[in-house]
Amino acid sequence: MGEVVNVVVAFAVIVFLFRWLTTNNGSPSERSASDTLGFRPKPVSQDMIDTISNMFPDIPPDNIRYDLLRTGSVELSSNKILERGFLDPPPPAYYTLYPRTNVQAPRPAQAATTAVKAPTQSLIDRYNLQERVVQQAPLPPDEEIGGKAAWEDSADKREASLKERKAQMILAARQRMLTQQQKGATA
Template identity: 85%
Template sequence: MGEVINVVVAFAVIVFLFRWLTTSNDSSSERSAADTLGFRPKPVSQDMIDTISNMFPDIPPDNIRYDLLRTGSVELSSNKILERGFLDPPPPAYFTLYPRDPNAEQVARPAAGGAASTAIKAPKQSLIDRYNLQQRVTQPGPLIEEDQSGGKAAWEDSAEKREASLKERKAQMILAARQRMLAQQQKDAAS
């Protein structure tokens, strides 16, 4: 009878030591994250979040991170979005571990080439700058009518001519929109 008690005590000590050794390998932050979220979070990189954000810009980044913490896979999260059209929002406990960044709008998403994820977003580039229309803005020209800004173009024979025609129509639309905006601002300032 005494031997049975010794075996049971030895077995209990071995089980206790085994559990203690296997759980001590986890860091306390991982354990607290698992306790808070209710599952063991998978490692998620900013590149993974950016990949899904670039494919689905209408999905909030917190929803993407939360789903990636659960799945650990860009493919599974992407398939979930394609099948359902959305990702579940994270529970309130998620925000204790991953608080929302108040400067999130100022942080630029890195390009596919792998730019730094903490880069500050450059000032928004105007359409005038993007399409190199500075000279056409500074030169006084005739007012562009609504029906002249864009519209249909005749089909050109070569791809170069079609491209040039498209660029010109874009420029006319941008300049017409700028004229309308300036007229609206003058009207608002006068009243």
């Protein structure tokens, strides 16, 4: 019986030392976060929050961050929203670690207006078609613009064919727009 007591005491001492050593090795912020939240938070980036916020703009960012801290996965949090339709709000202790921000995610109508206000690059500039615009080549028939291409032997030839078809479509759309503007100006 004495040996059993010695084994139990030795086991308890080993467990106590192990817990004491492992809790002293962590940084104080991790201990306080896990103590405050009741679980060890997973690393969460702003990109993860933005991804879910863009997919589900009606979910508050604090709910998203809290769920990502628990799961650590955009996929799991997205599936939870799809299955339940909402994410649980964080407890009050969460706000001691992550204070609320006054910045709110833009609503879809606001996002559209901000997208319009942002300076955009034209397709002519993006695809380097300035030289072809200057040449003012005649507009090919509509059925030939970006029409069906023959399958090329190499990937490079297929890519060049695709780029050429894109360029033709962009130039044709520009030409149509210019003719519509001219018709509108004369009318």
